[in-house]
Structures are given as C-alpha cells and as structure tokens.
Amino acid sequence: QKEVEQNSGPLSVPEGAIASLNCTYSDRGSQSFFWYRQYSGKSPELIMSIYSNGDKEDGRFTAQLNKASQYVSLLIRDSQPSDSATYLCASKFSGGGNKLTFGTGTQLKVEL
Amino acid sequence: ETGVTQTPRHLVMGMTNKKSLKCEQHLGHNAMYWYKQSAKKPLELMFVYSLEERVENNSVPSRFSPECPNSSHLFLHLHTLQPEDSALYLCASSQDRGSGIVSHEQYFGPGTRLTVT
Numbered sequence: 001q002k003e004v005e006q007n008s009g010p011l012s013v014p015e016g017a018i019a020s021l022n023c024t025y026s027d028r029g030s031q032s033f034f035w036y037r038q039y040s041g042k043s044p045e046l047i048m049s050i051y052s053n054g055d056k057e058d059g060r061f062t063a064q065l066n067k068a069s070q071y072v073s074l075l076i077r078d079s080q081p082s083d084s085a086t087y088l089c090a091s092k093f094s095g096g097g098n099k100l101t102f103g104t105g106t107q108l109k110v111e112l
Numbered sequence: 113e114t115g116v117t118q119t120p121r122h123l124v125m126g127m128t129n130k131k132s133l134k135c136e137q138h139l140g141h142n143a144m145y146w147y148k149q150s151a152k153k154p155l156e157l158m159f160v161y162s163l164e165e166r167v168e169n170n171s172v173p174s175r176f177s178p179e180c181p182n183s184s185h186l187f188l189h190l191h192t193l194q195p196e197d198s199a200l201y202l203c204a205s206s207q208d209r210g211s212g213i214v215s216h217e218q219y220f221g222p223g224t225r226l227t228v229t
Contacts, residue, residue: 032216043220092216102155
C-alpha cells in the first residue's frame with residue numbers, strides 16, 4: 001500500500017512566524033509532489049509542485065524535497081491568519097498512471 | 113468561466129432518488145477525475161478519465177456511474193445511494209499527455225456537498 005503521511009495537527013504558529021509542514025511518502029520511485037491548501041468547506045487549491053531534490057520558492061512559500069529521505073515539506077514565511085487552512089500533501093507514485101495519492105492533511109492555525 | 117466548475121454545489125437526495133453531478137473544465141486538459149472527500153479521511157479517488165476513456169475505477173460501488181462525453185465534461189450519475197455516501201464530491205482535471213506537455217498538477221472544482229437522507 002503506497003501511502004503519504006502527514007501529522008494531522010493542528011499546528012499553531014503566531015502571526016509573522018514560519019510555519020513548517022511535513023510529509024513523508026512510501027514509494028521511493030515517486031517523482032512528483034504537490035501541496036494543496038484547503039479552507040474549511042472549500043475545495044483543494046494547488047499552491048506548489050516540486051519534482052527535483054532541493055528547494056523551490058514561490059512568494060512566501062518554499063517547498064523542499066529530499067528523495068533520499070522520502071520527505072517533502074512546505075515552509076510558509078511571515079504566516080498570516082489567512083494562511084489558516086488544511087494543507088494536503090500529494091504524490092504521484094511510480095507506475096500509478098494519473099493517480100495522485102493524498103495525505104490526510106495538516107491543519108494550520110495562525111494566531112494573532 | 114474559467115477553471116473547473118461543478119453543479120450543483122449542494123444536493124440533498126433520498127436513497128431512492130436518481131441524480132447526476134456535472135463537472136466542466138475550461139483549462140484545455142485531457143484528463144478528468146472524480147474524488148470523494150469524507151471527514152477525517154484522505155481524498156479517495158473514484159474514477160479517472162484520460163482522453164475520454166476510463167482508465168481507473170477504484171472499486172467504487174455500482175450505484176455510482178461516471179460518464180465522460182468529451183474531454184471538457186464529466187458526469188457522476190447517482191442512484192440508490194446510502195447515507196454513508198454523504199460527502200464532498202470533487203472533480204479535478206489535468207493535462208495527461210499529448211501536445212508534448214505533461215503535468216500531473218490536478219486542479220479541483222468547488223465540489224458538490226451531497227447529503228443522502
């Protein structure tokens with residue numbers, strides 16, 4: 001069973017701090033990784049994709065991938081209350097065709 | 113309209129009803145997906161259509177029947193549902209292959225909140 005694991009949280013950080021969200025995956029052959037943000041009652045919104053080892057930055061978001069450790073993370077700098085949401089990690093496993101496997105998500109709370 | 117749209121946004125149906133969910137994507141993608149999202153559970157992939165052919169069916173009960181008449185439209189036909197089928201049903205699309213561009217990034221519609229009474 002190929003899986004994506006996330007701590008469900010909630011992760012609470014103060015406004016302006018760096019939020020660090022983590023995800024591990026079971027398939028060493030995975031090549032593609034995605035972070036989605038989901039506000040309560042809404043659908044998931046793609047915020048980052050990463051395919052290569054290292055860091056990828058987009059505004060206040062940085063995705064980090066370490067394939068050797070089978071670990072992918074999302075850093076949110078200068079966290080804002082509007083960042084409060086559930087963050088879903090997803091991976092396209094090798095041999096999985098179009099399929100993305102999602103984690104259960106980490107709930108982030110940014111407090112004033 | 114842009115992106116992925118879904119109708120209806122909310123649906124309440126009895127166990128003996130028949131209804132359909134509709135999804136339309138305006139992104140020029142060639143793959144479309146149905147997911148089920150229940151509380152405290154990961155997104156569950158139900159069906160995948162690539163180039164209008166069903167390529168995945170994850171042991172979904174026959175009371176759910178998908179239809180993909182073209183690459184922009186996807187339907188989920190519902191009949192004799194059970195209360196445990198109450199969930200958020202999400203449609204997504206991606207560019208699978210062709211045109212030399214492959215992206216596994218999936219873009220979701222707003223979802224249909226389904227309640228089965």
